[in-house]
Amino acid sequence: MAPEQAASGTTDARSDIFSFGAVLYEMATGQRAFAGKSSEETLERVLQAAPTPPGTIVPTMPPDLQRVILRCLRKDPSRRFQTMADLKVDLLEIKETSDSGGTVRTAGERSNWRTPMWTAAPAVAALAVALAIYVFFARKPPSSDAPMRVTPLTTISGSESWPEFSPDGTQVAFTWDGGISGANNQVYITLVGGGGSRQITNDQRYSYTAPSWSPDGRQIAVSRCVPGGRCELRLISPLGGQDTKVNESTLDFKSAWSPDGKFLAAALAPTPPIRQGAAILLLPVAGGAVRRLTQPNASGFDFNPAFSRDGLSLAYVSCLDPNGLDCDVYLTALTPTLEVSGAPRRVTHNAGVVRGLAWTRDGTTLIYGSRTVVTTLYRVRIGAAGQSERVEVAGFGAGEPATSSVGDRLAFTRSFSNIDVYRLTAGRPPQPIVTSSFKDEQPAVSPDGQRFAFCTSRSTDAVEVWVTSADGSGARQLTHGPGSWQCSPRWSPDGKTIAFDSLGADGHRHIWTIDAEGATPTQLTTGPGNDQMVPTWSRDGAWVYYSASGCIWKTRISDRHAEQVTKEIVQGEAPAYAAESADGKELLYSVPGKTGQNPVVAMTLGGRALHQVVSCAFNDAFADSPRGFFYAACGEGGIRQVRVLDRRTGNDRVLLTLDTWDTGIMGLPVSPDGTSVYYPKDVSPHSADLMLIENFR
Numbered sequence: 001m002a003p004e005q006a007a008s009g010t011t012d013a014r015s016d017i018f019s020f021g022a023v024l025y026e027m028a029t030g031q032r033a034f035a036g037k038s039s040e041e042t043l044e045r046v047l048q049a050a051p052t053p054p055g056t057i058v059p060t061m062p063p064d065l066q067r068v069i070l071r072c073l074r075k076d077p078s079r080r081f082q083t084m085a086d087l088k089v090d091l092l093e094i095k096e097t098s099d100s101g102g103t104v105r106t107a108g109e110r111s112n113w114r115t116p117m118w119t120a121a122p123a124v125a126a127l128a129v130a131l132a133i134y135v136f137f138a139r140k141p142p143s144s145d146a147p148m149r150v151t152p153l154t155t156i157s158g159s160e161s162w163p164e165f166s167p168d169g170t171q172v173a174f175t176w177d178g179g180i181s182g183a184n185n186q187v188y189i190t191l192v193g194g195g196g197s198r199q200i201t202n203d204q205r206y207s208y209t210a211p212s213w214s215p216d217g218r219q220i221a222v223s224r225c226v227p228g229g230r231c232e233l234r235l236i237s238p239l240g241g242q243d244t245k246v247n248e249s250t251l252d253f254k255s256a257w258s259p260d261g262k263f264l265a266a267a268l269a270p271t272p273p274i275r276q277g278a279a280i281l282l283l284p285v286a287g288g289a290v291r292r293l294t295q296p297n298a299s300g301f302d303f304n305p306a307f308s309r310d311g312l313s314l315a316y317v318s319c320l321d322p323n324g325l326d327c328d329v330y331l332t333a334l335t336p337t338l339e340v341s342g343a344p345r346r347v348t349h350n351a352g353v354v355r356g357l358a359w360t361r362d363g364t365t366l367i368y369g370s371r372t373v374v375t376t377l378y379r380v381r382i383g384a385a386g387q388s389e390r391v392e393v394a395g396f397g398a399g400e401p402a403t404s405s406v407g408d409r410l411a412f413t414r415s416f417s418n419i420d421v422y423r424l425t426a427g428r429p430p431q432p433i434v435t436s437s438f439k440d441e442q443p444a445v446s447p448d449g450q451r452f453a454f455c456t457s458r459s460t461d462a463v464e465v466w467v468t469s470a471d472g473s474g475a476r477q478l479t480h481g482p483g484s485w486q487c488s489p490r491w492s493p494d495g496k497t498i499a500f501d502s503l504g505a506d507g508h509r510h511i512w513t514i515d516a517e518g519a520t521p522t523q524l525t526t527g528p529g530n531d532q533m534v535p536t537w538s539r540d541g542a543w544v545y546y547s548a549s550g551c552i553w554k555t556r557i558s559d560r561h562a563e564q565v566t567k568e569i570v571q572g573e574a575p576a577y578a579a580e581s582a583d584g585k586e587l588l589y590s591v592p593g594k595t596g597q598n599p600v601v602a603m604t605l606g607g608r609a610l611h612q613v614v615s616c617a618f619n620d621a622f623a624d625s626p627r628g629f630f631y632a633a634c635g636e637g638g639i640r641q642v643r644v645l646d647r648r649t650g651n652d653r654v655l656l657t658l659d660t661w662d663t664g665i666m667g668l669p670v671s672p673d674g675t676s677v678y679y680p681k682d683v684s685p686h687s688a689d690l691m692l693i694e695n696f697r
Contacts (some may be wrong), residue, residue: 001015001018001043001046001092001362001364002014002015002019002046002077003017003018003047004047004077005074012077012084013083013084014029014077014080014081015077017080017087018072018073018074018077018080020072020084020087021033021068021071021072021073022034022072022073022082023072024068024069024072025051025054025069025073027160028054028058028061028065028069029054029057029058030057031052031057033051033052033073034046034049034051034406035641037312037333037335037341043364043382043383043517044383045482046383047075047383051070051071051073053066054066054069054070057691058112058263059672061231061617062094063347064090064094066311067527068087068090068091068094072087075116083130083526088118089454090194092480094332096597097201102691106486109615110252110689111615112621114136115414115442116485127625127636129139133282134203136431142325146695147695148297148393148395148693148694148697149693149694149695150394150395150691150692150693150694151692151694152391152691152692153190153192153411153689153690153691153692154174154176154190154197154689154690155584155689156176156179156197157179157182157687158176158178158181158687159176159415159687159688159689160174160175160176160188160413160688160689160690161174161175161176161185161209161400161415161688162174162175162210162211162254162356162400162402162413163400163411163412163413163690164210164211164213164220164221164236164402164413165211165213165401165402165403165404165405165409166213167214167215167216167217167404168217168219168406168551169192169404169407169409170192170366170410171189171190171191171192171238172189172190172191172402172690173187173188173189173200173211173213173220173238174188174189174190174211174690175187175208175210175211176188176197176221177187181382183204184201184204184205184206184207184227185208186199186200186201186203186204186208187199187200187201187208187220187222187236188200189238191657192409192692193359195219199564200220200237200238200239201222201236201240201242201243202234204267205226205280206224206225207221207224207225207226207227207252207560208222208224208250209222209223209225209252209253210222210223210253210255212254212255212256212257212264213238213257213571214257214261215257215260215261215409216261216687217238218237218238218352219235219236219237219238220235220236220237220238220257221233221234221235221246221257221264221266222234222235222236222243223250223252223253223254223255224243224249224484225252225273228273229273230249230273231250231251231252231272231273232245232246232247232248232250232270233247233248233250233255233264233283234246234264235238235248235285235627242278243313244635246266246283246285246377246524247266247268247283247290248623249268249269249302249580250266250267250268250269250272251267251268251269251272251273251275251278251303252273253266253303253304253335254266254303254304254305254356254357254651255267255305256305256306256307257307258282258307258313258338258362259307259309259310259311260311261285262284262285262286263282263283263284264282264283264285265280265281265282265283265300265307265314265316266280266281266283266306267279267280267281267301267303267304267305268280268281268369269301270289273471274322274382274592275301275303275319275322275324276299276300276301276592277296277298277301277339277494278287278296278301278303278321279292279293279294279295279296279302280292280293280302280303280314280316281293281295281299282338283368291338291339292315292342292367293305293316293338293433294316294318294330294332295334296318296319297318297319297320298318298550299320299321299458299550300318300321300322300326300327300647301318301319301322301324301332302317302318302319303316303319304315304316304317304354304356305359306357306358306359306366307359307634308359308363308501308665309359309361309363309405310340310363311334311336312333312334312336313331313332313333313334314331314332314334314349314620315329315330315331315357315366316330316332316357316498317329317330317357317361317368318330318344319354320531321531321533322528322576322592323576324354325351325352325353326352326509326531327346327349327353327354328346328347328349328350328351328353328354329346329347329351329354329357329366329368329380330344330345330346330347331344331345331347331366332344332345333383338579342409346379347366347380348368348370348388349370349387349388350376350484350503350505351373351378351388352370352371352485353370353375354369354370354371354504355368355369355371355392355399355400355413355414356368356369356399356400356402356413358401358403358410359399360379360403361403361404361405361408361589363438363692364381364382364383365380365381366379366380366382367379367403367410368380368400368401369390369398369399369400369412369413369553370388372400372539373614375396375397375398375399376390376391376394376395376396376397376398376399377390377394377398377399377401377412378390378391379391387515391693393692394414394691395414396416397414397415397416397482398412398413398414398691399412399413399415400412400413403696407532408694408695408696408697409692409693409694409696410692410693410696411690411691411692411693412690412691412693413688413689413690413691414688414689414691415662415687416684416687417439417682417684417690418436418437418438418439418682418683418684419438419439419440419680419681419682419683419684420433420434420435420436420440420680420681421433421434421435421440421441421443421452421454421472421678421679421680421681421684422678422679422680423676423678424642424656424658424676424677424679425656425675425676426655426656426675426676429657430658430659430681430693432472432681432683433468433470433471433472433678434454434456434472434475435466435472435549436456436458437457437458437681438457438458439456439457439664439680440454440455440456440458440466440680440682441454441455441487442454442455442457442487442488442665442671442678443487443665443678443679443680444488444490444491444498444627444667444669445470445491445670445671445672445678446491446492446495446516447491447493447495447672448495449671449672449673450469450470450588451467451468451469451470451472451495451516452467452470452563452669452678453465453466453467453478453489453498454466454468454489455487455488455489455500462481462485462486463484463485463486463487464477464478464479464480464481464486465478465479465486465487465489465500466478467476467497467516468497472682474520475507475631478514478518479496479502479514479515479521481502481521482502482504482512482521482523483503483505484503484504484505485502485503485509486500486501486502486503486512487500487501488500488535488666488696490535490537490667491516492534492537492541492542493537493539493540494541495516495693496515496516496579497513497514497515497516498513498514498515498516498524498538499511499512499513499534499535499536499544500512500513500514501532501533501534501535501546502632508531509531509532510523510524510525510526510528510531510532511523511524511525511533511535511544511546511555512524513557521550523558524544524549524555524557525546525555525560525562527562528548528549528553528562528564529548529549531548532546532547532548532553533547533548534542534546534547534576534666535575536577536578536580536667537580538554538580538584539580539582539583539584540584541557542556542557542558543555543556543557543583544557545565545578545579545580545587547576547577547578551564551565551566551567552565552566552578552587553565564586565578565603566578566603568588576589576590576591576592576598576620576666577589577590577620578668579622579623579624579667579668580605581624582624582625582626584605585604586602586603586605587599587602587603587620588600588601588602588613588629589603589604590617590620591620595692595693597616597618597657598616598617598618598619598620598636599614599615599616599617600612600613600614600617600631611644613629613647614631614645615631616634617631617632617633617634617635618632618633618635618640619632619665619666620665620666620667620669621665621667621668622666622667623667623669623670623683625672625674626673627644627673628644628645628646628647628674629644629645629646630642630643630644630655630668630670630674630677631643631645631668632658632668640657640658641654641655641656641657641658642654642655642656642657642658642668642677643655644674655674655677656677658676658679665679667678
């Protein structure tokens with residue numbers, strides 16, 4: 001690729017001339033003009049380095065041919081041939097002179113040298129020029145100006161996910177729930193261009209996810225998981241039949257084959273299915289020693305590896321938190337033997353939740369699905385200093401990209417979520433309170449029960465905090481920044497102020513406060529660490545608690561003084577959510593456990609004594625009030641009981657039962673009279689489809 005293309009600049013026909021010069025250089029010398037040890041190093045040389053003059057590699061090369069090649073490879077497009085027609089004339093004259101043994105006089109150049117043929121290898125040299133002309137002029141495919149076009153790859157009911165092209169680009173493997181809500185995903189294969197789908201796994205005891213096709217097309221690696229439990233990396237034939245185990249400590253993420261098909265890179269966790277601490281490991285397919293390729297953040301995890309086509313670079317996703325909300329794409333260089341070479345480099349900033357990662361066919365760009373507001377596809381060029389660009393043609397709801405090694409095609413999953421806020425009162429059916437065609441999440445009830453706050457992206461490209469009355473009327477936008485994501489609203493005890501976390505331009509979350517009637521927000525925290533998230537207020541309104549650097553901190557409103565409250569690591573895990581008890585004497589907080597099944601412990605604010613309150617509160621959904629300790633009980637399936645525990649007597653009773661629990665809310669919004677809860681409910685249709693972009697570039 002030309003330097004201007006690598007730097008995300010404007011390209012034109014002169015960019016093709018640069019690419020032609022690189023091909024001709026390799027044909028004439030047997031070496032690449034800008035060869036590097038990795039894709040990243042190669043692009044850096046394209047941008048910065050001058051190629052070795054080809055005549056020093058092949059001393060018998062005619063100076064006229066060297067001049068033509070080097071002119072094609074000029075960094076400045078204005079100093080290259082300006083059209084392919086001019087270049088073609090020069091090359092044809094060189095070829096004709098080489099064929100006849102005559103004097104070469106190229107356009108705009110006077111030369112007195114004479115040669116009967118090219119002494120080193122005249123037939124090969126002449127053939128190289130002839131072949132280059134044939135490839136670029138006689139056989140060059142039509143211009144890539146054809147518009148990108150999005151078409152359905154599958155048109156079946158239910159949810160399809162994780163497309164993966166076969167090596168020849170004619171088939172796509174994917175997972176599907178069979179059109180049955182709640183069913184475990186199985187692996188299917190469909191032909192590109194139609195022809196129906198063929199099932200290759202059929203075991204409803206397990207859910208399969210993220211197929212990855214081997215380079216020779218004979219095997220598919222896939223994660224086979226017990227729902228809510230451990231996963232195994234398995235190999236299956238595209239023809240179906242018995243699968244075989246590669247490793248049993250993997251997570252339900254995509255694995256990647258090395259280009260030679262001898263290794264698989266996969267995310268392995270110390271204590272699966274808990275994600276925290278998961279790293280990318282290199283697994284020999286035929287057995288042998290396992291090697292670590294990445295070092296995750298202490299409170300986060302790494303996943304979704306993707307080898308470059310030459311195997312000299314590994315891209316992957318790294319998250320700073322155990323829930324996968326603060327993630328970015330990283331790149332690490334590899335040696336030809338797949339040893340890590342140097343420190344990893346961060347190539348995206350503020351990617352948020354990442355859904356899938358893939359290299360483009362030319363190895364210059366990474367495509368990934370990202371959700372900071374709504375999920376969509378982005379691209380980022382390797383070696384360029386530019387920002388990630390949205391793949392506009394994919395639209396919203398796009399993720400899990402896959403590229404074909406043959407042709408300009410990109411497949412992806414398109415899904416949509418419509419989450420509304422519901423109120424459930426004992427003895428009554430659920431009642432929708434806040435409805436829209438967007439995600440309305442994280443409801444928080446005011447102390448007097450007359451209003452509640454929530455976050456949504458309904459009016460902008462950013463998530464903002466909104467406020468509405470208790471019956472859902474009069475909704476109005478409260479925040480307008482400062483970042484791209486303002487959420488986790490919490491009311492002060494007097495109902496006059498709302499604290500929230502904001503994802504800023506630096507890619508980190510900080511705590512802010514704003515007047516509940518609307519005003520300019522005030523930043524409360526800048527540390528510790530990079531991120532401070534999920535605020536809650538002390539009962540006297542003097543402090544705000546939050547999660548930061550793997551523990552719970554609090555900052556005083558009056559002077560911004562910050563204090564660490566919990567130890568850095570509690571029972572081997574980082575606390576996720578904290579709130580003072582109703583009497584203000586204890587701090588209650590959750591300790592991340594198995595897939596959202598988190599115990600809640602209490603710590604006296606003075607003596608630091610610890611004791612367990614409940615063994616499990618699903619997705620950190622709990623709240624303490626004078627009427628009792630409310631929490632969402634853990635259990636199988638989507639049905640959740642909201643229970644009330646009297647902490648003095650130990651009486652634990654069922655308040656009400658939710659028919660579904662679709663998303664975490666970090667705390668449990670309970671009405672002041674203790675009779676109702678507010679919760680987010682996914683009301684979108686059960687559907688996700690596979691889409692195909694033709695002429696992708």
